[in-house]
Amino acid sequence: MGIIRIDDPADPALADYRDLTDVALRRVLEPAGGLYIAESAKVIERAIAAGHRPRSALVQEKWAADVVPLLPEGTPVFVVPAAVAEELTGYAIHRGALAAMHRPESPPVAEVVAAARLVVILEDIVDHTNVGAIFRAAAGLGADAVLVTPRCADPLYRRSVRVSMGTVFQVPWTRLPEWRDAREMLHAAGLHIAGLALADGAVTLDEFVAARHERVAVVFGAEGDGLSRRALEAADSIVTIPMAGGVDSLNVAAASAVTLWALRA
Numbered sequence: 001m002g003i004i005r006i007d008d009p010a011d012p013a014l015a016d017y018r019d020l021t022d023v024a025l026r027r028v029l030e031p032a033g034g035l036y037i038a039e040s041a042k043v044i045e046r047a048i049a050a051g052h053r054p055r056s057a058l059v060q061e062k063w064a065a066d067v068v069p070l071l072p073e074g075t076p077v078f079v080v081p082a083a084v085a086e087e088l089t090g091y092a093i094h095r096g097a098l099a100a101m102h103r104p105e106s107p108p109v110a111e112v113v114a115a116a117r118l119v120v121i122l123e124d125i126v127d128h129t130n131v132g133a134i135f136r137a138a139a140g141l142g143a144d145a146v147l148v149t150p151r152c153a154d155p156l157y158r159r160s161v162r163v164s165m166g167t168v169f170q171v172p173w174t175r176l177p178e179w180r181d182a183r184e185m186l187h188a189a190g191l192h193i194a195g196l197a198l199a200d201g202a203v204t205l206d207e208f209v210a211a212r213h214e215r216v217a218v219v220f221g222a223e224g225d226g227l228s229r230r231a232l233e234a235a236d237s238i239v240t241i242p243m244a245g246g247v248d249s250l251n252v253a254a255a256s257a258v259t260l261w262a263l264r265a
Contacts, residue, residue: 003077003079016037018089019089034103035100035103036157039095040096041070043166044097052169054072054100054102056100057076058098059097062096064079106174108174111174113144116191117144119218120217121219122147122152123152123221124149124228125223126153128159130252132161137257139167140167141264142264150175178230179231189215191216192213193217193234195227196241198248202238202239206242209263216263218256220256223251241255
């Protein structure tokens, strides 16, 4: 295999890249099919460096020279005109390259958090942009691991990967079970569970930092709904970021960055 030039967007060889804008369809098909889509040469390079294996790549002619050297020998590279790429995927591929990557097996929770001092937990965050932005904050501000709940958006969805700038491959992560089992797992690992929420009795972030808990798992909830009742019940501490100007809270990605900066080693 190698470079394969295709001019027909209906070609069956391009099935992995068809109709990528249908979020609901991709969320169903990607995990079941064992694939995710990496976009841009930088993200593809980071995915491969993390040990992920490409099934194929889709590039426009002018980007082929940048992408082909990144791929393992023998990886099919489908070279298509820009118009074909846009018709195929449903959007303009401004960064010139996509790769269909084999999805790695998720590691056990205990393995991911075994040596972690600071863990981020995403509870039911369904916006892929927020998921990607939080992974980028986690990587840049020193979190050791990320855990996502069963109903959280897929960190390996194309938009999450792109917004994270490929840091979803840098920070170890896996999925938690439901809270009735997750709380016991986290406590068994020696983690203090801190839920970020507006709630009576919450301590400020400054107060929580001053308590100097040795190992912490910080839980962030979805925009609007915030943390679930079960998450609040599982938490050992409820923490809030003091706000001014009549604003009650930050966007969850911004809140994660502020919190991780405060808790940095």
